Amino acid sequence: MNAAEFPIDSLLPSIRDSLAAHPRLVLEAPPGAGKTTQVPPALLDAPWLRGQRIVMLEPRRVAARAAAQFMARQRGEAAGDTVGYRIRFENKVSARTRIEVVTEGILTRMIQDDPSLEGVGALVFDEFHERHLAADLGLALALDVQASLREDLRIVVMSATLDGERLAQFLDAPRLSSAGRSYPVTLAHFPARREEKLEHQLRRAVEHALQQHPGDVLVFLPGQREIARADAALAGSDALRGVDVLSLHGELPVEQQSRVLQPDPDGRRRVVLATNVAESSVTLPGVRVVIDAGLAREPRYDPNSGFSRLDVVAIAQASADQRAGRAGRVAEGWAYRLWPESQRLEPQRRPEIVQVELAGLALELAAWGDAGLRFVDPPPGGAMGAARELLLRLGALEAGRGDAPPTITAFGRRMLALGTHPRLAAMLLAPSDARERALAGDLAALIEARDPLRSGGDALAARWQALAAFRQGRAPAEASRSALAALDQAAKQWRRRLRVDATPPTQVPAHALGDLLLHAFPDRIARQHPSDPYRYQLANGRSAKLFDDSAVYGEPWLVISELRDDPRDARVLRASPLDEARLEREFPQRFVSEDRVVWDAAARAIAAVRERRYDRIVLDSRPLAKPDPSRYADALVDAVRQLGLDALPWTGSLRQWRARVRCLREWMPELAQGENALPDLSDEALMAGLDDWLKPALRGKTRLDALDEGAFGEALRSLSDWSWRQRLDALAPTRMVVPSGMERAIDYAYDEHAADGRGAAVAPVLAVKLQELFGLADTPRIAEGRVPLTLHLLSPAGRPLQVTQDLRGFWERTYPEVKKEMKGRYPKHPWPDDPWTATATHRAKPRGT
Structure with missing residues (x-):
């Protein structure tokens, strides 16, 4: 295929001209337009590039490798010559490479390691509409570099389905749009039968498509688990005899990915079961039918629980349109949607930055030294606060003085250089023994990969034992050999990255895995509850519960690598026992003994105890005979935090005063601004400021009910300036x-x-x-x-x-x-015909009138 065959070809001169006049550009082009493989080569001879490199960010490894290989073939070269790529654990670049296709983590490392981007003339962000966190961070870093160090750096943001106008305004950049190449696609919804499982509905849809339409069939599913179920469901279908059923996802070996991206050598029809890796960038030849489950597996983060999880969620309308368009790339096509026609989808995909765990981002920002970067969508404050708290626990950050933000430590910079999640980086760097570091590589691979066991269970040790057995040629029957092979390869890559020559052990003590994992999950170190052997208290203050058939039942200490959040208790999905003595050697500073005066919610009274704790896990607690009276006020404030504001001695007049202030702030918004503003008396504000306004009134008291109405009223009114008391009466009189x-x-x-x-x-x-x-x-x-x-x-x-x-x-x-x-009911009271001129009265009419 020649470059001239691509629809983007006619726009290439405008792209070159725009970048000659302006350092930023937003390019909108639908799938099939050729933007990924035609734009970078078209810029190589631009005068402003001056022989420098073009670095293109591609969000997925499959797409990065395929794009680089396609561009290289167009030039009659191999990947690694003029066009190369760098993805995790794979590097195909050389001194001759001028177009370098990289995945997201690689680009971030390049900018962090060399903020001036020496030798790089242009950064191209492909498929930006996917809104991955690393792409948002990469763009924010690139804009900062361009503004402060490299005015000549060109930044191109390319997208198939995005609000280009909003992005162009954010970047203060021109916006160009290209037509795509597509044929008509007929849309239809393929209804599920009552209580029908997805894989059975999918099988019917595939059989219908093969019987009614020509060409290959591309099926979109949320993840590998659903692909495996669909593969099993299709295995017994007579309609698929002579049809090649293939899988496509990011964890497949390179040779299997390459097979899917090429036509069948024997001309057989194909059914490709793919994740959303096939939604953009990657072109599958011969596809005439798309079957879309309308689902994707995406990360979600709850800042209240501190737990991350991958959820299967409905895709956005933009993704549905893009998936359907895959059926119209070579000829007229058909797209079957497996959700009801009445179901409405969100217009655009939500950015990852607002819904994922942000420890990696927080560490990157700390290393960059400027938390004021410009993001298309800023990171949520709650998630960033939780991320920094985790990094402090991991030793990647140290607390700043006063209001200063935390700063990165030397250990944090070593963690960042590994290019993985901070949890795993902390674990990989913790051991000094070579065999333990090799074992840490195994654990990193296990945590990052899909579960190799088909039988489930919550013991991480069972997964590692299956990996150790696989290396000795005797993988257990309940394990997936392909998954174990991928794990073994990933572990080798980690050992190479860590420069570890030692081989992993073939067997280890029961607590060996947990002794390493505690460095990755210090907040999820857990101790068995003294009265409930299935319940564990976590170091972060939460609790978690084992399943009834748990393989780690009875262990006094666990480190939990995977949790499922629950309204009542988190559930332990994966855990390993650990050695308490090792924990105390590794983190002696977290074992503390102190006297505490606390509010006992059950007894509704103050309790004075001497406690020994690991973080927020109480190891031992004994009554204290003579507590410090000055600490009672803190305990009583904690009581209010637990019981709520209604536990305080409110009177009708105090409630009225509070309501007047709150209403007046709303009616006259200007009074809520400035130094002498009316105070915020919402529940949230009062609870947040308990130490400031309530604690002084509680000093010297040993019971909450000792706070009388007068003292409470004075404490509450102390929140407002004295001058406001008279002004309040004038503006909102009682x-x-x-x-x-x-x-x-x-x-x-x-x-x-x-x-x-x-x-x-x-x-x-x-x-x-x-x-x-x-x-x-x-x-x-x-x-x-x-x-x-x-x-x-x-x-x-x-x-x-x-x-x-x-x-x-x-x-x-x-x-x-x-x-x-x-008038007839109350004859003794005036009912004048003209109320406008009548005399107002609170009395009845005088006698005789």
């Missing part, structure tokens, strides 16, 4: 003089559940007998006239007659009917 001359109370309220749970002010209420408002034309207002009162107009007996914020309208339209009905 009482109002009505035309009868009497003072009546105004009732304030704040609805915590309004506005989707954010809370909102409720209109203030003035309850008053109707006769007391004669002569008043308009509804009274507060907050400098911005807020009308809600009038509860009462009968002489104090019963409600009308609720309104339009007093004038009431007099004009409703009062005549009220008068007619009430």
Whole structure:
């Protein structure tokens, strides 16, 4: 295939011209346009490049290798000459290489190691719409380099399905769009039968496609597990006789990937079961039918639990369109979707940066030394806080002084150089013994890879024992030999990376794996609960529970490498026993003994104990005879944190004061700004500031109920400046003089559940007998006239007659009917025909009138 055959060809001169005039460019081109393989070669002779290299970021290893090999073949060369690639554990570049295709972690290392990017003239970010975390970080670093060190550096962001206008505005860059090459694709939804499993629905869809349409069939599934199930379901189908069923995912050996990317040598039809690696960049020849499960396996992170997990989620509409387009690359095609037609998908894929664990990102930013990088979507604060806390535990960061952010340690820089998750890097670097370092390489491979055992279970040792047996030529029957072979190869790569000559041991003591894993999962070191052998307390304060058939039942200490979050307890999915003596030798500083005065929630009283702990695991606790009285206030504050604000002695007037302040902040937003702003009295703000406003009032007290209403009220009001007390009465008064001359109370309220749970002010209420408002034309207002009162107009007996914020309208339209009905019921009270001029009164008519 010649470059001229690609639709992007006509746009290449515009791309070159744009980059000559501007250092950044956003390029939109659908699948099949040729952007991946045609744009980098077209830039090689650009004058601004001056013979420097082009580095192209490709998010997937399969695509990176395939793109580089395709570009090399176009030039009649082998990969590693003018065009090369670098992916994890594989390097095909040379001194002659001018186009270097790299995967995401490689690009980050290049920029961190050489911020000036010596010899690099252009960075190309391909398939940016996938919004991988490493791509977002790479772009942020590249923009910082361009702004501070390399004004001449060109940055090209390419995408098939992305909001290009938003990205172009963010980059302050021109935007070019290319047409694709595609034929019409007929879309249809292939309904599932009642309670039908995905693999059975898929089998019916594949059989239908093979019978009704020509060409190969590409099936999109979320992961290897679903591919294996689909493969097994298709194995017994008569419709697939003579059809080659192939798998395509990132963990396949190179030769198997290459086989899928080439036509069948014997001309057989093919069914390719693929993850979303086939969604973009990789072109599969001969595909005329796409069958899409509409699912992807993506990482999710919950900052409240601190646990990461891979979830099977519905794909975005943009991904569904891109997958369907794969059927129209060579001729008219068909796409079958296995979800209901009524199901609506999100328009675009969510960026990984807002939903994954961010320890790696936090470490990269600490190494870069500038946390103020510009991200297309900034990282969430909660996830970044949890990431930094983990890095502090791992020894990668050290806490800054005062408000200064944490800084990277020398150990943290060594971790970063390994190019893996900080947890695994800490474990790989921890042992000094060569055999232990080789064993650590095995563990890194096991944690990163799919489970080699078909039988499940929670013992990581069973996986390692299967790997050790495989090396001796006797893999267990319940293990996948291909998975074990991939694990063995990954472990070899780790030993090579670590420069370890020793071979891994063939057998180890029961706690050997845990003794290494504790360096990767210091927050998940767990001790058996003294009263429940299935429950474990974790070093981070959470608890986790074993399954009933656990293989590690009875172990006093565990390190948990995999957890499944649960509303009540996390479940232990993978764990290893560890040696407590080894733990104390490795982390002596985390074993502490101290006297504590704490709130005992069960007894609803203060308890004074002498505790020995490992992090937040209590190892021993004994009553303390003479606790320090000054520490009682801390315990009582903890009690409020556990029991909530309702445990405090609220009075009606205090609740009204709080509601007035909260409402006024909403009605007059300018009063919530500046140095002397009205205080934030939301539950969240009060709970966050307990140490500042409540603790002083609790000093000297040994019980929570010893705090009286007066002291509590003073503590609460101390949050507002003294000048506000009078101003508050003027803007949001507690009482109002009505035309009868009497003072009546105004009732304030704040609805915590309004506005989707954010809370909102409720209109203030003035309850008053109707006769007391004669002569008043308009509804009274507060907050400098911005807020009308809600009038509860009462009968002489104090019963409600009308609720309104339009007093004038009431007099004009409703009062005549009220008068007619009430005059006979309350004859001793005035019911004038003209309420506008009548005298307001709170009394009945004088006798005889």
